[in-house]
Amino acid sequence: MEAVHVCEKLALVSDHWSPKIVAQFNGHDIQVVKMKGEFVWHAHPETDDFFFVLKGHLVIQLRDGEVKLGPGDLYVVPKGVEHRPVAEEEAELLLIEPEGTPNTGDPATAVAKHWI
């Protein structure tokens, strides 16, 4: 019966592009992540992809444009839409995905997700 202190969880994260689970909700993992640099182009054929920026800035590149996000901004990449997150400087985000969703869209290349 304890709140999840998201900033405290993020303080424990040292690696980039490696989401850590902090809670679960209706079959989804609620995750914190630090992003820096360019991720890979990918899509999730079975799920929308939820991004909420807590700190820093993120650009989500899409094949036909881009979305610029700062602190307090959110964006949902629709299911199946190719995208590439890019963070020039380190950014901290809350992500929500169905349990077991591979972060690269491909289980062969995805990082293993653990609780923090």
Added chain:
Amino acid sequence: MEAVHVCEKLALVSDHWSPKIVAQFNGHDIQVVKMKGEFVWHAHPETDDFFFVLKGHLVIQLRDGEVKLGPGDLYVVPKGVEHRPVAEEEAELLLIEPEGTPNTGDPATAVAKHWI
């Protein structure tokens, strides 16, 4: 292809306990809400209930305790668990619920939810 600026959305909200939809994700409404005072005791038999505090403080009373939340804290009330949100001063939150979920747990007393 525009980010949702959550603070700007909240600036448009004047009423309390009346969630406004700002985005959708996997059949769920992502909502902003201002809370002040005591809400009603209720439960959602079919869904977990996601709270993320953006500003202010919130206590989620449960039948066997309470959870205290400040800015950057999140909590998921499990499906079916009775709870009552209480905010001594105005608090601003992000909520996530399946589309059409009544905020009081009962369609007869729930507020209608609109996009903002």
